[in-house]
Amino acid sequence: MTALELQDVCKSYHNANGVPMQAVCSISLSIQRGAFVIIVGSNGSGKTTLLNLIAGSEQPDGGRILLDGKDITDLAEHRRAADIGRVFQDPFRGTVAGMSVEENLALAARRGQRFDLGFALDGKLREEIHERLASLHIGLEQRLRQPMATLSGGQRQVVTMLMATWHRPRLLLLDEHTAALDPQNAELVLSLTGRILSQGEMTVIMVTHSMKQAVHFGERLLMMHRGRITLDISGTEKLRAQPVELEKHFEELRREELLDESVAQLLREQYI
Numbered sequence: 001m002t003a004l005e006l007q008d009v010c011k012s013y014h015n016a017n018g019v020p021m022q023a024v025c026s027i028s029l030s031i032q033r034g035a036f037v038i039i040v041g042s043n044g045s046g047k048t049t050l051l052n053l054i055a056g057s058e059q060p061d062g063g064r065i066l067l068d069g070k071d072i073t074d075l076a077e078h079r080r081a082a083d084i085g086r087v088f089q090d091p092f093r094g095t096v097a098g099m100s101v102e103e104n105l106a107l108a109a110r111r112g113q114r115f116d117l118g119f120a121l122d123g124k125l126r127e128e129i130h131e132r133l134a135s136l137h138i139g140l141e142q143r144l145r146q147p148m149a150t151l152s153g154g155q156r157q158v159v160t161m162l163m164a165t166w167h168r169p170r171l172l173l174l175d176e177h178t179a180a181l182d183p184q185n186a187e188l189v190l191s192l193t194g195r196i197l198s199q200g201e202m203t204v205i206m207v208t209h210s211m212k213q214a215v216h217f218g219e220r221l222l223m224m225h226r227g228r229i230t231l232d233i234s235g236t237e238k239l240r241a242q243p244v245e246l247e248k249h250f251e252e253l254r255r256e257e258l259l260d261e262s263v264a265q266l267l268r269e270q271y272i
């Protein structure tokens with residue numbers, strides 16, 4: 001069953017000189033429910049723009065986006081939020097620094113309801129928050145009353161992950177969510193990612209710059225370049241993929257780009 005479908009989705013922006021450039025070009029894509037899809041690609045290749053379009057924080061110039069068969073292209077971001085969880089690279093983005101760990105989690109648990117912290121943090125919810133944190137076995141349940149600001153980046157990102165998945169959204173978008181962490185914290189957040197995902201039927205799209213992560217995680221791998229998908233592998237092909245092969249593919253794309261640029265430069269020099 002298809003969870004997410006993109007039909008000929010495009011988005012362009014104007015660069016500093018006012019010239020339009022396509023950040024996402026005619027992307028058509030069908031992702032099965034429960035799939036774990038990895039996206040890699042060079043800087044500026046359109047990965048975040050693609051996630052922005054899916055989440056509704058940007059509107060496409062053309063094409064349609066369907067979630068579980070329902071056309072959500074024109075649905076406002078906040079109306080998609082219950083179905084689409086998101087975690088960003090910046091560990092400070094997903095949580096409120098001045099609020100305690102449990103208050104942050106209560107915010108996620110009570111999303112969409114009228115909110116009053118005193119009321120929101122009743123005994124039952126406190127218990128559930130404690131339980132869910134304790135199940136991660138990293139001791140965060142001991143720090144429930146501490147402000148988020150006292151946690152490490154990795155611990156914050158763990159809480160953000162828990163918040164984004166509290167209500168088991170249909171789709172989870174992870175945009176380089178371990179990139180800003182040191183290796184140890186990145187490992188912690190990654191293992192937690194695996195654990196949270198194994199608990200349910202969520203469909204996940206994870207953007208990463210790490211070729212190691214790209215080959216070890218997920219069952220489908222997409223590579224983006226200049227707003228297009230240049231590689232889409234799954235099954236045994238994905239299982240067999242090696243970081244060095246992906247790097248090679250990257251290098252080829254970069255070489256073509258350099259060639260394109262040098263041809264353009266030559267044309268400019270000779271004809272302008």
Ligand SMILES: Nc1ncnc2c1ncn2[C@@H]1O[C@H](COP(=O)(O)OP(=O)(O)OP(=O)(O)O)[C@@H](O)[C@H]1O
Binds near residue numbers: 013014041044045048
């Ligand atoms: N709001 C915006 N206004 C203008 N240009 C934008 C905007 N958002 C993205 N772009 C441009 O669109 C292109 C794709 O950007 P995007 O952020 O999607 O790339 P990315 O693949 O996520 O890169 P990175 O790996 O660096 O995060 C880039 O050229 C970028 O400068």
Ligand SMILES: [Mg+2]
Binds near residue numbers: 047048049
């Ligand atoms: Mg990005």
